[in-house]
Amino acid sequence: MISARKLVIAGAALIAVAAMTGCGEKEQVVVYHQGKYQGKPDTKPWENDPGASLYTPSKWKAGDKSGWETALKSRNQNQNEYTRAE
Amino acid sequence: MARMKFICDAERCIECNGCVTACKQENEVPWGVNRRRVVTINDGVPGEKSISVACMHCSDAPCMAVCPVDCFYRTEEGVVLHDKDMCIGCGYCFYACPFGAPQFPQAGAFGMRGKMDKCTFCAGGPEKDNSKEEFAKYGSNRLAQGKLPACAEMCSTKALLGGDGDVIADIFRNRALKRGKGSEVWGWGTAYGKPDNPQQQAPKGAKS
Numbered sequence: 001m002i003s004a005r006k007l008v009i010a011g012a013a014l015i016a017v018a019a020m021t022g023c024g025e026k027e028q029v030v031v032y033h034q035g036k037y038q039g040k041p042d043t044k045p046w047e048n049d050p051g052a053s054l055y056t057p058s059k060w061k062a063g064d065k066s067g068w069e070t071a072l073k074s075r076n077q078n079q080n081e082y083t084r085a086e
Numbered sequence: 087m088a089r090m091k092f093i094c095d096a097e098r099c100i101e102c103n104g105c106v107t108a109c110k111q112e113n114e115v116p117w118g119v120n121r122r123r124v125v126t127i128n129d130g131v132p133g134e135k136s137i138s139v140a141c142m143h144c145s146d147a148p149c150m151a152v153c154p155v156d157c158f159y160r161t162e163e164g165v166v167l168h169d170k171d172m173c174i175g176c177g178y179c180f181y182a183c184p185f186g187a188p189q190f191p192q193a194g195a196f197g198m199r200g201k202m203d204k205c206t207f208c209a210g211g212p213e214k215d216n217s218k219e220e221f222a223k224y225g226s227n228r229l230a231q232g233k234l235p236a237c238a239e240m241c242s243t244k245a246l247l248g249g250d251g252d253v254i255a256d257i258f259r260n261r262a263l264k265r266g267k268g269s270e271v272w273g274w275g276t277a278y279g280k281p282d283n284p285q286q287q288a289p290k291g292a293k294s
Contacts, residue, residue, distance in 0.1 A: 035153065047215070048216065079254070082257075
């Protein structure tokens, strides 16, 4: 037979455990989950001819990624006046 | 091709707002929407610093994460773009963005918030490249023409650099190493030559 003392101890332990759960810390930093793009597919910039515009100095053929990259690299260096001045 | 990035050199930016104007003109951005703006710290105080801010095309973009309709995508060149046909104008991206890049036209009745508009790195959007539809919704697609963003290319002092992150980082590093400090930051000695005798003092009683 369970003595009254044991019952009191068990009850006290239960109350202590219940009280201690309040001390636990939950992660409060929001962890974002990237969604998957649901919109229309986009074409790559090198998939088209640069166009017959008068002001388009770069020329590459449609789908020529390396040609497009070369055009952009030379354009990038125009921003470096140290190489332009020397 | 590495990621496309912007860098703004605070030592060079003269707050001319040329980048803002270039962006407005190139993309025909509507009234009330500024894809790019110049921010000045300690305005009017000697030593004030200005930088030009727009979408930073974050590698881990918070706008993409919070969008409830998932209308954002990142291109192979690391440019963060969105589909305006899907945008519901909720404004979550505006609250999530640390740079205030997403903008909302408010020309409608009762201050109605329109679809989000932001810097596209002059890369258009998910429409046919250089088409009328693309220009109307997103502005110019200069990347598809082999050009860089208009703001960076138009910058008069070349404070704003835009393009392949590795390349512009090299340009910036080279500049920071070469320009030295003091008046050389502005290129005074390069432009006007160095004084013959830097230790020379002004004669006493002379007026400057």
